[in-house]
Every structure is written in C-alpha cells, then in structure tokens.
Amino acid sequence: MTQNQFFKKQIKNILIVYRNNSPGIIHIVNQAEKWLEKHKIHTHTFSQSSLSNNPSIHSDIDLVLVLGGDGTYLKAVQCTPDHSVPFLGINMGSFGFLTVHRQELIIHCLESTLQGKMVLEERSLIDASLITKEEQTFLALNDVVIERGSFSQLINISITIQDQDIYSVTADGVIISSPTGSTAYNLAAGGPILHPQVNSFAITPICSHSLTNRPVIVPDTYEMFFRINNEKQSAFLTIDGQKMAKMSKEQSVKIKKSTMKHRTLRQVEHNDFLLLKDKLKFSQ
Secondary structure, eight states: OOOOOBOOOOOOEEEEEEOTTSTTHHHHHHHHHHHHHHTTOEEEEEEGGGOTTOTTOOSOOSEEEEEEOHHHHHHHHHHOSOTTSOEEEEEOSSOOSSSOEEGGGHHHHHHHHHTTOSEEEEEEEEEEEEESSSEEEEEESSEEEEEOTTOSSOEEEEEEETTEEEEEEEESEEEEEOTGGGGTHHHHTTOOOOOTTOOEEEEEEESOSSTTOOOEEEETTOOEEEEEOOTTOOEEEEETTEEEEEEOTTOEEEEEEEEEEEEEEEOTTOOHHHHHHHHHOTTO
C-alpha cells in the first residue's frame, strides 16, 4: 500500500472560487474568508463566472479552495496559472468526484490543511495539441473530446497509437479520458472506471455506429493522434467540457500525458471505492 504523502506548507495566500448559483454561497464564502483572516491568510475570491482570463489571479497562490461542483473545480483548474498549486474541493450540491468534501466540513478541512493533516494526491494531466500550420496546446484534467456537436452526420475518426494506425470509428465522437475523468463523460458513454492512480488513458467512442468499436485502455506513456477522415466533415475539440476549437480533415489532435501533475487534497480516511459507492451506488 502506498504511504500517504501529507501537504505541509505554510499558507499565506488562498484563491477561493465559488459557484454562483449555490444556495447560501455568499454566506459560506464570507465564513471561510473571516476564518482565514483570523489565521492571517490573505484571500483572493472569485465567482466561477468572473474567473476566466482574470489578470488579478496571481501566481503566488498557495492553495485553491473550490466551493461548488466538479464544473466549478475544472474551471478553476483551467484558470489557475500555476498548476503545481494544490486544490481543496468542497461540494455544494449532491454530486462531486473532484469536490469530494461535504459543505459542513469546510472549516474542519481548512484546519486540517493548516495543520499538515491533509493527504496530497497527484493526478495525471493530458496534453492535447490541435495541429495545423501551428500547434494550439491545451491541458485537461478530466478529458479531451472530439465530437460532431450540432452537425447531423456521424463523424469518422482514425486513431493512431505509437505511430501505428489502430482503427477508425464512426460515431458521434470519441472521448480520451484520464483516470480522474473516467467517472465523468467517459462513464456516461459506457467507458471503464479507472482508479485515479492507474497510469493509463481510456479511449471511448460516443454512440458508435458499430458494435465492434469498444472502449480501449492504453498506457499513458503512449502518444496518440486523432484525425477526421472525411473532408466534408468537421468536429469540435472540447477540453474538460469547454469547446476550444473547430476541427477539420486538415487538422489532427495529438494526445500525450503532460509532464505536469494536478495536486488535490483529501482527508486521511478518503477512499475512492467508497466514493463510487456513495456517488454512483457502485455494486449496490
């Protein structure tokens, strides 16, 4: 069994990101701010909707506190300049694999963090490059999706792994998921559940036209390319639920494991299998 690694660092600055429409959220944010102020910790607070491209988000943040759901968490990941900063997710609804800690435990989790009693977990990130004449590079925690969007026709996508043409799939699209994202869109599309510490990617077709096109698990040391085969077709490249670019036959998407890691805090008693039972009624 892997020995727990605890987060032990003096915290001076915390970025707080909250979901706008959560009931009573402003009261909870104020409560957290006042508690942190008493402990001489400076806070930078943003709503999810005001977070994008905000120049006020500095790189000297020691911790990101997310109050919301997994969508809020993913938005904060995309907008935080320093990806080595750990995240503490507090769930403000009924569902959350990234925001795992219950709302009533917010102060307890903050106390445990300051006392060095929270476990630090590292999660894989995906590098996705849209290749044309130049490369546009994106970073994903959950998944990269190539999807037909509003177009009526299925799209035909060829998949190359380690310079070998593996197969083509005709479908609504394809999901390339990290272990962290395996319980998100990947799971809804019939893909496999991966433990967060597994070193792999899941490739899952979305509503494939063929029963033989099944999800595939590949080592995350592999480099993969995805291309649209039909010049009359196009697709959208979506990163962690956000549409980033339109894609045509002249372009390809290169996928590989990022050299960076996402860091998240968990209570000592946290168990990923129990989380599955709690959130998805796994094996019940």
